[in-house]
Amino acid sequence: MTPEIFTVPFMQLASGDRLSVQVYQYVGATAGKKAYLQANLHGAEIAGNAVILQFIEWLNTLDATQLIGEIWLVPVCNPIGTNQRSHYFSSGRYNHYDGKDWNRIFWDYEKAEEDLMAFAKSHLKSDRSTIQHQFRQQIQERFSGLLEQLNAPSGVPVSELYRYHLQSLCLDADYLIDLHTSAGQGLDYVYYFRDREASAAWFGLPIGILLDVYDGDAFDEAFIKPWLALETCFAELGRELRFDIEAWTLELGTAMQCNPQSVENGLLGVKNYLARKGMLATPEPPLPLQEMKLTTRSTIKRYYAPAGGMIQFKIALGSTVEAGQQLYQILSFNKEGRLPQRTDVQAEQAGLVFDLSINQAVNQGEYVLGLL
Ligand SMILES: [Zn+2]
Known part of the structure; x- marks a missing residue:
């Protein structure tokens, strides 16, 4: 099977060159669901590109009867972020035009539409596929209204221009997968939304x-929040309804690296998820479901440097720590005529070290590590 390949130019530069994203479709x-995958929305988080490349190579070995529905792949989905540098370091997490995080700019229908409850009430007796079809249509109609402003003489800022083109590729998807990594050194895990635990396990990641x-x-949020909000409206009206619409962010290891194990985990996870969703009819058996540590984002404890200096980690990525255990030490110099100092930092509570700063020189207040 070979993909349709098309480019979507979204921005002309001062030099006259155009920035584009390219889609492999x-x-x-057989007609069916649409899965949309993208990688590298944050400029330093490159591992997902290797996942997509290997996924393309694998899809090319299938024939069209082995795919039910369609898969859209967008590697290097943020050219500005990917190319941004400070010395050798990729610094493309924030849009340098307005300082915004590239993954906090997306259009959210739930914010644009006040009355989801009215929609739910008027569709209380409809079947799920009718509701899904009509709600999607409503989202797309409202979204297409943004084009008017894009083409107006007053135009729109860079982030709105960019998000319009990216979201126009995926708003009609059923499954959306955004491939990221840590901004530092990280484990492999998946972020999921409420009531989607069962299919989260299909990615075969440990967390x-x-x-x-x-x-x-955020990209995943903006996609799924309207659907979750509609499910809530129906629940309030006494009808349990789950749409087969899902959004995921996979975190695949360390920034500025395509760690082979993380890439393999991501690739296996994506293939397995889509196979279990019934989109891939291949002879490969599904991954056995492995034990998955489920936790909530609000319980993550992040540690920020209490002093400026050089970090000496006392724990390794992936290790489990007890409350009171030493996490790291900061070596601080001063300009006050005193000898240098060591500051020990202990864990406030037990947890799993899932994320570590990549830079061992920190200013006071800088992020050092995260515990789950
Ligand atoms: Zn990211």
């Missing part, structure tokens, strides 16, 4: 973190 012999608190306007 695989269409199966799943429920997004019980939102950042606001």
